[in-house]
Amino acid sequence: MGLLFDSFWRAAAYCLRPRVMAMSLLPLLLMAGLGLALGYFYWDAAVRSMRALLEASDWLASFWGWLQGWGLGDVTSVMAPLMVVIVVMPVLVVLSLLVVAVLMTPALVELVAQRRFPSLERKRGGSFAASIAWSLGSTVLALVALAVSVPLWLVPPLVLILPPLIWGWLTYRVMAFDALAEHASKEERMALFHRHRNSLLGIGILTGFLGAAPSIVWASAAVFAVAFFVLIPVAIWIYTVVFAFSSLWFAHYCLAALQQLRARAGGSPGPASDAGAAPDSRLPGSATPARELPAPDSLPGASQP
Numbered sequence: 259m260g261l262l263f264d265s266f267w268r269a270a271a272y273c274l275r276p277r278v279m280a281m282s283l284l285p286l287l288l289m290a291g292l293g294l295a296l297g298y299f300y301w302d303a304a305v306r307s308m309r310a311l312l313e314a315s316d317w318l319a320s321f322w323g324w325l326q327g328w329g330l331g332d333v334t335s336v337m338a339p340l341m342v343v344i345v346v347m348p349v350l351v352v353l354s355l356l357v358v359a360v361l362m363t364p365a366l367v368e369l370v371a372q373r374r375f376p377s378l379e380r381k382r383g384g385s386f387a388a389s390i391a392w393s394l395g396s397t398v399l400a401l402v403a404l405a406v407s408v409p410l411w412l413v414p415p416l417v418l419i420l421p422p423l424i425w426g427w428l429t430y431r432v433m434a435f436d437a438l439a440e441h442a443s444k445e446e447r448m449a450l451f452h453r454h455r456n457s458l459l460g461i462g463i464l465t466g467f468l469g470a471a472p473s474i475v476w477a478s479a480a481v482f483a484v485a486f487f488v489l490i491p492v493a494i495w496i497y498t499v500v501f502a503f504s505s506l507w508f509a510h511y512c513l514a515a516l517q518q519l520r521a522r523a524g525g526s527p528g529p530a531s532d533a534g535a536a537p538d539s540r541l542p543g544s545a546t547p548a549r550e551l552p553a554p555d556s557l558p559g560a561s562q563p
Contacts, residue, residue: 261457261511261514261515261518262457262460262461262511264510264514265507265510265511265514266507268374268506268510269503269504269506269507269509269510270503272366272369272370272506272510273499273502273503273506277369278366278369278502278506281362281365281366281502282362282495282498282499282502283495284361284362288357292353293494296346301342304342304346305338305339305342306338308338308339308341308342308345309338312337312338312341352397352400352401352428356393356397356432357498360390360393362498362501362502362505363432363433363436363437363505363509364436364440366502366505366506366509367436367437367440367505367509367513368440370506370509370510370513371440371441371509371513374510374513374514375441375513375514375517378441378513378516378517379441379520380440380441381441381442381443381446382439382440382441383438383439383442383443383444383445383446383447384435384436384438384439384440384442384444384447385439388439389435389436389439392431392432392435393431393432393435393436396428396431396432397428397432399428400424400425400427400428403424403427404421404424407420407421407424421466422463422466422467422469423463423466424466425462425465425466425469426459426462426463426464426465426466426467427459427462427463427466428462429461429462429465429466429469429501429504430458430459430461430462430463430508431462433462433504433505433508434450434451434458434462434508434512435447436505436508437505437508437509437511437512437513438450438512438513438516441513441516442512442516446516446519446520449519450512450515450516450519453515453519454511454512454515457511458508458511458512461504461507461508461511462504465500465501465503465504465507468500468503468504469497469500469501
């Protein structure tokens with residue numbers, strides 16, 4: 259628990275550094291450019307397709323007509339963009355996570371390593387290709403779990419629980435791997451994953467719930483179409499900051515846990531004199547041969563035979 263809270267407040271303090279805030283803008287610019295491009299080319303078509311889908315069913319058409327009868331106006335004109343945003347949001351969240359993992363996490367881990375663990379040995383147990391493969395594999399599993407759980411979102415409590423759990427699991431898998439890729443060997447990484455699984459998963463779930471908070475901004479952008487292109491980048495930046503915080507939290511936790519693991523295993527380097535110095539010949543039981551004493555007959559006052 260001490261390690262968990264210590265890494266938490268350290269990560270929060272690092273988020274206030276100008277370097278970290280500046281790095282959080284790079285994924286924002288990339289994601290904002292992607293969002294603007296997709297919106298420019300596909301927004302109208304996506305809204306029209308969603309509206310046609312909402313009106314395709316007879317019972318849905320009856321439901322919209324019933325709402326219009328109560329004076330709510332053209333409900334589908336509001337629901338169509340809202341549903342488009344709801345569908346696109348998970349994709350943008352996953353892309354944001356991948357962008358942060360690929361671009362920001364190595365830089366943030368290096369920042370933590372240089373400032374807190376400069377003497378920690380780098381065993382490089384995870385290559386860049388392995389990190390990409392691990393992130394993509396975990397993302398595919400998370401998307402499958404997300405798709406399978408969509409029907410359960412109709413149950414009010416589960417829609418507030420399942421998505422953060424899935425994002426938390428994905429964050430735990432991606433961020434913990436990247437935090438240990440440079441410094442830990444494969445065996446050390448697997449040992450830390452096994453020993454600290456609950457804590458790492460807890461960090462992922464907590465950051466998953468934090469990542470769900472900007473959904474209010476998404477909903478506002480769907481309702482207020484005029485502010486769509488302003489609120490969506492703001493929401494993406496909030497997600498990016500949350501992911502940066504989670505990356506820092508994992509970096510502080512994982513590197514500190516790795517240092518403790520090596521200390522328990524006797525792998526932490528001690529003073530050179532302790533490791534290879536020869537035993538002092540003045541200590542009892544020393545393996546160093548004692549100095550040769552002069553023969554008795556050479557001592558002053560010794561009698562000659």
